Amino acid sequence: MRCLPAVLLAGLPACAHAVEWLAPPAMYPPDTWQGRSVATVRVLDKLDAHVQMLDIPTGQDVTYKSLTLHATSCLQRPPTLPADSAAWMEVHDAHEGMVAFQGWMAIGEPATGVFQNPLYDVQLAGCSGDAVAPVPPPLATVAAPGVGADGSPVPAAAAGGTAPSPAPGTDAPEASQPMSPTQAPTMPPPASPPLPMPPAPDPGDEGAAPLMLH
Numbered sequence: 283m284r285c286l287p288a289v290l291l292a293g294l295p296a297c298a299h300a301v302e303w304l305a306p307p308a309m310y311p312p313d314t315w316q317g318r319s320v321a322t323v324r325v326l327d328k329l330d331a332h333v334q335m336l337d338i339p340t341g342q343d344v345t346y347k348s349l350t351l352h353a354t355s356c357l358q359r360p361p362t363l364p365a366d367s368a369a370w371m372e373v374h375d376a377h378e379g380m381v382a383f384q385g386w387m388a389i390g391e392p393a394t395g396v397f398q399n400p401l402y403d404v405q406l407a408g409c410s411g412d413a414v415a416p417v418p419p420p421l422a423t424v425a426a427p428g429v430g431a432d433g434s435p436v437p438a439a440a441a442g443g444t445a446p447s448p449a450p451g452t453d454a455p456e457a458s459q460p461m462s463p464t465q466a467p468t469m470p471p472p473a474s475p476p477l478p479m480p481p482a483p484d485p486g487d488e489g490a491a492p493l494m495l496h
Contacts, residue, residue, distance in 0.1 A: 308421040309362040316418055320411030321356035321369040323387075325349065326403040335407065340414070348376040349402060356409035360418050366390040367409045373397040 318340075325334045325346055338344045338353040345351075354370040368388040375382070380399050387395035387406035397404035 305423075305425060307362070308423065310360045310418055310421065312363060314360055314363065314418045315357035315368075315416060316360050317414040317416050318356045318358055318409035318411050319414050321353035321371070321409055322407045323351065323353075323369075323371070324405050324407045326405075328401055328403065337410070339411070347402075349404070350374045350376070351404065356411075357416070358409040362421070367406060368395075369406050369409065371395075371397070371404075371406070373404050375399055375402065377401065 321338045321340065323336050323338060325336060326332075327334070327347070334346060336344055336346055336351065338351055340353050340355055343350055343352045350373070352372040354372070356367065356369040358367040359365060366389055368386055368390075370385070371383065371387050373383040374380075380401075383397040383404070385395060387397075387404075389406055389408065392405060395406065
């Protein structure tokens with residue numbers, strides 16, 4: 283049993299060199315959204331406590347009892363970001379005196395985008411259907427970093443990666459070389475500001491005695 287710690291310590295260098303660094307996961311920026319063709323809303327009828335799920339194709343109207351619902355667009359986060367959906371909705375109630383709703387409904391912020399009146403509550407439940415504009419661009423692949431002599435990660439370019447070759451028909455960029463002091467461009471000295479001109483003598487002061495300061 284006394285030899286067990288020594289065996290573990292002897293195996294630590296081998297384990298350190300066996301570390302394999304993985305490439306960071308590719309993720310979209312947090313302001314990236316994917317358009318969908320169907321908005322799903324949840325309608326609560328306060329008279330009988332009935333909950334109805336409605337699928338509203340974007341650009342079309344759907345009626346439910348006295349409500350007319352229209353979805354202009356429905357957006358959801360890509361799979362690499364936390365799940366969230368938002369839709370631009372228009373909700374009208376045919377009853378007299380009811381205020382219409384027009385704006386964004388978001389699942390992540392339900393209190394800011396909910397249609398409420400004495401008869402109904404309307405809330406966004408999600409987006410579905412086909413992928414429409416806006417469509418996120420493809421994710422850029424990130425190469426896994428290499429492993430240095432001490433086991434620390436080394437960027438892919440420094441670990442032996444090759445620089446991208448120039449396109450055909452274009453000249454390769456010249457490598458920058460340090461310039462000698464004689465080749466270095468000389469900057470002209472800054473121009474000094476002009477000196478103020480003395481005021482012109484007043485003809486009425488000719489022949490007057492100079493002012494003496496004590």
